[in-house]
Amino acid sequence: MQPKYYYQGSNxxxxxxxxxxxxxxxxGCVVAIIIASVLLFTGGxxxxxxxxxxxxxxxxxxxxxxxxQENIKDGNLARLTADAGLYIASDVNELTKLMNEAGISEVPxxxxxxxxxxxxxxxxxxxxxxSDEVFQDLFVQKIDAxxxxxxxxxxxxxxxxxxxxxxxxYDHLEVxxxxxxxx
Numbered sequence: 001m002q003p004k005y006y007y008q009g010s011n012x013x014x015x016x017x018x019x020x021x022x023x024x025x026x027x028g029c030v031v032a033i034i035i036a037s038v039l040l041f042t043g044g045x046x047x048x049x050x051x052x053x054x055x056x057x058x059x060x061x062x063x064x065x066x067x068x069q070e071n072i073k074d075g076n077l078a079r080l081t082a083d084a085g086l087y088i089a090s091d092v093n094e095l096t097k098l099m100n101e102a103g104i105s106e107v108p109x110x111x112x113x114x115x116x117x118x119x120x121x122x123x124x125x126x127x128x129x130x131s132d133e134v135f136q137d138l139f140v141q142k143i144d145a146x147x148x149x150x151x152x153x154x155x156x157x158x159x160x161x162x163x164x165x166x167x168x169x170y171d172h173l174e175v176x177x178x179x180x181x182x183x
């Protein structure tokens with residue numbers, strides 16, 4: 001009897017290929033990552049626009065402080081508000097300089113907005129004899145919003161001089177905020 005030879009293939013597998021479905025899914029993922037990266041790094045407002053928004057808010061914050069000065073009854077709050085107005089006004093000038101350096105000559109109209117709901121809330125509080133309390137709460141809220149915007153701008157810029165100047169404005173607001181909370 002003759003020996004039987006069975007062919008046994010090599011144990012090494014040949015190159016594996018991906019199915020078209022897998023390649024399509026991988027390609028889609030790569031395209032999605034590229035699109036997300038482009039949107040992330042090019043989206044949002046320019047630094048100049050952000051600085052204009054900050055200057056507009058700071059100007060509105062200064063106006064809020066001075067316009068309501070006459071309605072404040074508490075002496076400590078009146079003194080604090082007057083001092084805050086000086087800090088805030090000097091920072092308006094600093095933010096305006098930064099905005100100008102970024103190529104924007106004036107704050108756009110859309111950033112110069114007075115919140116009518118706040119005005120109504122203050123008028124109602126004045127008629128109820130609670131103007132100091134409501135003013136103080138609104139002032140702290142406005143400072144919080146401005147500080148959040150300043151933090152965003154600092155995170156977007158790599159220029160250390162701009163960061164220092166923005167941090168100075170932030171620190172001034174923090175002093176005012178802390179003093180308002182302690183009253």
